[in-house]
Amino acid sequence: MQVTRQEPVRTSLKPSNHPYMSGPWTPLHEEVDVDELQVIEGEVPRDLDGIYLRNTENPVHQPLGRHHPFDGDAMIHQVSFRDGKVSYRNRFVRTHCFTAEQNAGRALWGGLMDPPGTSERPGFGAHGSLKDTASTDIVVHACVALATLYQCGEAWQLDPATLDNLGKAPWGPLDGVSAHPKVDEATGELMFFNYSKHAPYMHYGVVDRSGRLAHYVPIPLPGPRLPHDMAITPKWSILNDMPLFWDADLLERDVHAARIHDGIPTRFALIPRHGQPEDIRWFEAAPTYVLHWTNAYEDGDQVVLEGYFQDKPMPDPIEEAGEYSHMMAYVDEHSFQSRLHRWRFDLSTGECIEERLSDRIVEFGMINPAFAMKRHRYTWSTTSKPGWFLFNGYVRHDSETGDEQLFRLPEGVYASESPVIPKKDGAKEDDAWIVTFLIDENKGTSQCAVLDAGDIAAGPVCRLALPHKISSGVHATWVEHEQLEKDRAFRLEALAAA
Template sequence: MVISSCLIFAVYSIKLILFSIGGEEPIPLPPKRQPISSRKPSFPSNIFNTFDDFVNTYIDPPRKSCVDPKYVLSNNFAPVDELPPTECKVVEGSLPSCLDGAYIRNGPNPQYLPRGPYHLFDGDGMLHSIKISQSKATFCSRFVKTYKYNIENEAGFQIIPNIFSDFNGLLPSVTRSAITLARLIAGQFNPTNGVGLANTNLALFRGKLFALGESDLPYAVKIALDGDIITLGRHNFNGKLVKSMTAHPKIDPETNEAFAYRYGPFPPFLTYFRVDPNGIKTTDVPIFSIKCPTLFHDIAITKKYAIFSNIQIGMNPIKFILTGGSLVGMNSRKISRLGVIPRYAKDESEMRWFDVPGFNNLHAINAWEEDGGDTIVLVAPNILSVEHTIERMDMIHGCVEKVKINLNSGVVSRHPISTRNLDFGVINPTYVGKKNKYVYAAIDVPGFNIVYAINAWEEAGGDMIAYD
């Protein structure tokens, strides 16, 4: 059994267990950062790095706190190093012998301290795992060994630019793009091998565990018997997946199918597909009704439909050019929509869009059908003050709502479930696509963007009963 922090939280009826890492003997502290490669940089590398430093110092220094490493990489988000499998001493309580599996979480963590602007979303993926077996717990932290990680680890410095950090304004973007093109011509990297970070989510599909980031293919990983985390490599579903894939696919627990998509800056801006129970990717379904690049971060499914959220966040070229802000931002004139398409659609001819003004959800908790399939219900946190999503995440608030779509009349109704600041909601995965009772979500500390507790709730007659 493998339990992902992004998939489900399991609660066991056992007394409190406290751990300390390392057993009786203190373990040596790891180095503060990854060791720089002993390989001497080539002459072209020195040239490119000099230009990089010039851009970072004079053209695009980290002027805003949202991309200043001194602020971004502090407190709860300070970088950590890899930790090999380390046994945790049980200092109170005991582990039941029947408890066998692993708890794993994924998140961004930069391999090297940034030399210029850095956004929280742009760190290399790092997996943290607690493997429990035979009444013992083993903790381990490892980077996902993506292609980007490997070539930069060998070089000793950043080579491939990051989306949210390195493209802030026209002049910085042009200069960094020119340097990247020069590195490409010099053979320092091959973009066909992937440029993603695998830092967003984990998914368990067909007995395989994947680290996911929406700018690349999935990376297969495994937990070794000794608790170590091993990256097996990029997974392309027998060559059928050649571009990126969402970090939040939805897996039907009854059919064992995965429903996914990709999005990007060029038409078609959204492409839907699924992977059948045998691991075979189906034909792409391009969604041409999306007319501009939009951030599609999550998907929801019911027994008959897949649901997409066309929110107000997307590429904002005017702000990008005029103010030097991030290329990704909010379009205040856009009306948010929910798109519904049959799960097994061959094309977008049956795609229907429903206006839901002001509803901007980055994550979907669950969805299901009611009234004999005539009504779709979506439960998701609506991000209030969505304009701050990229640059001031400490100012956003996730208000969980239940949205109902009447497919016959086209009427959309909304009902707030909680006013607390909640996100990253998960459910028992056996209830994906059908009505569930319990939800587990993270509570955010106002003003600090730090999750400090887990909130569980159940619905009773449409109301929420919370358990902190």
């Protein structure tokens, strides 16, 4: 395995025993290219022909105050599959904040857990004092990879094939772009939202296939909220207003402390894809908080939405974690108790019907993308290590039978969010592959692994050695080489026509 290393970044970080700056969350600072990864088990499926991208958290400088796992600088890891061979590279996302701290040689912004006044410079997005790390999500649209921050940042562009940094998205609005924009591969459109501390508190937009902001409208809310994800169908975009949001009295003192507001229901805003505020259909549901949706589709006069209902959005502290007791609870699925759930919005009656799909605690789910915005049968979710934000396996849930198939990693080995990739000759919904990164704390190594989505219990069909141990992180995506080629051809035609 021949490794080409890039010029080192400047770092002031000191060794730490912080639970989210050590072990599987130990920051990685080197950037490398590897033309071909070594296969250490099995055989790479030859019909895998695309790029897997994962966003990870890698703090570069010593924190000004307390550290939260979501404070880290964005590092994108990429593996590219073609003709049974796999290459690898990784790069930091060069946001304005990353560049400013590189120039200064130290941290300039405080973190999510820090009090007002910690940051030395004005912050970005909904929180107002955080740096724009772009370290939450990663999607590919119009042959550009977009890295985004959950607190609404500027949306940072990279070339998905080379990971060259391409600057901030030119279409990004003043209030930024939240993590979890959605791409409709059929139309080439990207739907996104943002949120802020000033009226109307939320906006919704559509970026067309050429990368132009084609639609942008307000979504009026009663006050500042903390939405995290959205969903789409061919006709509708689904936004939310949930009862977990900042305490208004503390917010007046610039203290960002989220709590559940008793007596307030969950509300869903269904807006036609290119609709106006007066076109919104509002639905009320049981109070909860939802981090991630898995799919949405239309079913006659109903719109169906699936995701992870939290039974305890304000979890009890994990006392044995000491000074980290609250932080550990709020990133632990077993503390906030997230379970697969279904909401049905009846457009004729205005009623919302809810249904629990599984009692198992899971999150970070994926479906076969060929069934996006359609009725689907299977959802592949991650399981997690109790008390931690670490994925230790997968569950395939069958919504027709309720059956679940489980794959659990060995103790000390942790996975990534994992896209489901249809097999080229697949006839069934679960004729697909799952691609993931593994962090093996027992050996101090990392790997890329492929599982058969139809038989996850069998474990990886192949594993490839990565050149270094990566840090854990949040979201991932997959894009086919064929899709990238189509998007590039479209953009060239559009430029020629212009």
